[in-house]
Amino acid sequence: MNASSQRRLELVMPWLVIAGILIVWQLAVMLFGIRPFVLPSPVAIFGALIQYHDPILQHASFTLMNTMIGFACGILFGVTLGVVIGSSRLIYVGLYPVLIGFNSIPKVAVVPILVLWLGIGQPTAIATAFLLSFFPIAVNVATGLATVEPELEDVLRSLGATKRDLLFKVGLPRAMPYFFASLKVSITLAFIGAVIAETIASNDGIGYLMLQASSQFRIPLMFAGVFVIALMGIATFLVFAYIEKRMTGWATRGRNLQAAGGG
Amino acid sequence: MTEFVRLDDVALRYGGPEGTLALQGTSMSIEKGQFAAVVGPSGCGKSSLMKLVTGLNPVSEGSVSVAGEKVSGPLKIVGMAFQNPTLLPWRPLLSNVMLPLEIVEPHRGRLRSHIAEYTARARNLLRTVGLEDFEDKHPWMLSGGMQQRANLCRSLIHEPELLMLDEPFGALDAFTREELWGVLQSIWMTRQFTTILVTHDLREAAYLADVIFVMSARPGKVIATHKVDLPRPRTIETTFDPKFIEIVHAIRNEIAQIRNESKVQAEKNLKVA
Ligand SMILES: Nc1ncnc2c1ncn2[C@@H]1O[C@H](COP(=O)(O)OP(=O)(O)OP(=O)(O)O)[C@@H](O)[C@H]1O
Numbered sequence: 001m002n003a004s005s006q007r008r009l010e011l012v013m014p015w016l017v018i019a020g021i022l023i024v025w026q027l028a029v030m031l032f033g034i035r036p037f038v039l040p041s042p043v044a045i046f047g048a049l050i051q052y053h054d055p056i057l058q059h060a061s062f063t064l065m066n067t068m069i070g071f072a073c074g075i076l077f078g079v080t081l082g083v084v085i086g087s088s089r090l091i092y093v094g095l096y097p098v099l100i101g102f103n104s105i106p107k108v109a110v111v112p113i114l115v116l117w118l119g120i121g122q123p124t125a126i127a128t129a130f131l132l133s134f135f136p137i138a139v140n141v142a143t144g145l146a147t148v149e150p151e152l153e154d155v156l157r158s159l160g161a162t163k164r165d166l167l168f169k170v171g172l173p174r175a176m177p178y179f180f181a182s183l184k185v186s187i188t189l190a191f192i193g194a195v196i197a198e199t200i201a202s203n204d205g206i207g208y209l210m211l212q213a214s215s216q217f218r219i220p221l222m223f224a225g226v227f228v229i230a231l232m233g234i235a236t237f238l239v240f241a242y243i244e245k246r247m248t249g250w251a252t253r254g255r256n257l258q259a260a261g262g263g
Numbered sequence: 264m265t266e267f268v269r270l271d272d273v274a275l276r277y278g279g280p281e282g283t284l285a286l287q288g289t290s291m292s293i294e295k296g297q298f299a300a301v302v303g304p305s306g307c308g309k310s311s312l313m314k315l316v317t318g319l320n321p322v323s324e325g326s327v328s329v330a331g332e333k334v335s336g337p338l339k340i341v342g343m344a345f346q347n348p349t350l351l352p353w354r355p356l357l358s359n360v361m362l363p364l365e366i367v368e369p370h371r372g373r374l375r376s377h378i379a380e381y382t383a384r385a386r387n388l389l390r391t392v393g394l395e396d397f398e399d400k401h402p403w404m405l406s407g408g409m410q411q412r413a414n415l416c417r418s419l420i421h422e423p424e425l426l427m428l429d430e431p432f433g434a435l436d437a438f439t440r441e442e443l444w445g446v447l448q449s450i451w452m453t454r455q456f457t458t459i460l461v462t463h464d465l466r467e468a469a470y471l472a473d474v475i476f477v478m479s480a481r482p483g484k485v486i487a488t489h490k491v492d493l494p495r496p497r498t499i500e501t502t503f504d505p506k507f508i509e510i511v512h513a514i515r516n517e518i519a520q521i522r523n524e525s526k527v528q529a530e531k532n533l534k535v536a
Pocket residue numbers: 277278283284285304305306307308309310311312481
């Protein structure tokens with residue numbers, strides 16, 4: 001197989017897998033006579049998507065907005081925290097146990113507390129999205145800062161570089177690939193956070209829509225909700241994967257070149 | 264000739280009073296514009312010595328002075344280059360070389376308004392090491408030898424009065440290394456900045472240096488000083504000169520002796536234990 005047909009196959013492969021899953025699913029539902037309130041067929045789910053597209057669109061855009069606002073706060077806070085941890089050993093040592101502890105709390109458990117403080121609705125969804133998304137960003141930025149070569153630091157310090165110079169000239173650019181890689185993870189987590197909060201405490205959003213559908217036994221609509229969440233997750237992931245590739249080509253280009261040379 | 268770098272009975276201990284003693288009783292004196300080389304067994308504190316002279320680490324005992332002033336913090340007139348070229352992968356070569364100008368005063372304040380002048384200076388320097396056609400390539404597109412040339416340019420762009428080189432050619436093949444000796448020598452001969460070169464390669468030391476300091480095993484101190492009175496510019500032919508060979512031999516014997524002594528010492532320690 002030559003290189004270009006290999007690449008084409010790589011491009012269509014995800015679609016083939018998705019199509020395969022849907023076909024097997026449809027066939028299974030039809031052949032085994034699975035009833036729609038246990039597992040609706042893809043065709044039925046698609047029907048629900050068409051039938052309810054108005055409310056779905058409305059709730060989905062609400063969820064998307066909550067996710068994005070929470071995620072934006074997560075970026076701001078995560079980068080700040082990452083820079084602080086990454087540039088001061090003392091702060092790192094001090095904060096480490098707290099951060100580990102915080103990260104091991106299942107965030108679902110925090111939502112009731114947030115409801116207590118922020119009430120039912122949008123602020124809670126945004127806060128949950130934020131809480132889930134900032135951590136990977138902070139960890140990655142800090143890791144990126146920590147990978148600056150000590151020799152380079154010596155070279156710059158012997159030129160009279162301040163801590164600020166080191167951060168802006170070397171630390172942050174070096175941390176960029178880590179930062180963008182973490183965005184892909186974080187945006188997905190922000191989605192999860194928003195949907196969880198909407199399911200527990202909201203009157204809007206995809207999470208709420210699914211809860212409603214479930215209480216009314218509209219199972220295809222529930223699955224349509226799951227489908228929309230997955231779709232939004234994939235779409236935002238791809239957007240950030242693309243941004244990552246554009247912004248930090250220098251970190252991967254060397255590798256790509258080598259790979260091309262080898263093939 | 265005026266003295267430029269002076270170490271008096273310097274000791275350096277890592278990690279508190281019980282820590283590793285890297286240097287003890289080290290004294291040396293280097294004149295302005297002189298090219299000095301430091302050789303010695305691995306782990307004897309050569310890299311540590313560089314950090315003391317540039318003020319990156321404080322001495323535990325004794326004193327270091329550069330240009331007549333006691334060193335108490337990072338100096339700002341130094342250029343440094345290490346075995347690892349540490350170029351910034353996100354910057355093309357030209358802006359990598361110009362990095363020190365963004366940090367050192369007075370260039371830092373003038374860089375933006377005199378960008379053309381500084382760019383010309385950087386291009387000039389790249390030309391002297393034969394990299395003029397690569398200024399907009401990224402470091403990972405260059406070979407190790409080319410990266411090391413660029414690293415040399417970066418250490419010289421702000422025209423430092425003191426150049427510190429820690430095994431800069433250690434990772435290169437023999438041919439590239441000998442070629443870069445010539446490049447470094449010719450830059451040094453035109454600019455006459457004071458240079459301290461740490462190296463494992465005795466031929467490299469004898470080729471480049473005016474004076475060679477031989478250090479003992481850890482805790483390191485200077486146990487011998489050799490003047491190299493060979494005419495410049497030296498070439499690869501010079502390395503076959505009997506005088507050159509004699510110097511290299513003498514130093515090699517000294518280092519072999521140090522290693523023997525530390526081996527005997529280690530065996531004694533073993534017996535005691
Ligand atoms: N940051 C540090 N903390 C503790 N000990 C150190 C540190 N740096 C160096 N040492 C110790 O100091 C001694 C001298 O180290 P140094 O790096 O100066 O040796 P060197 O002569 O440069 O060796 P080489 O030729 O292998 O590069 C070594 O025994 C090393 O273990």
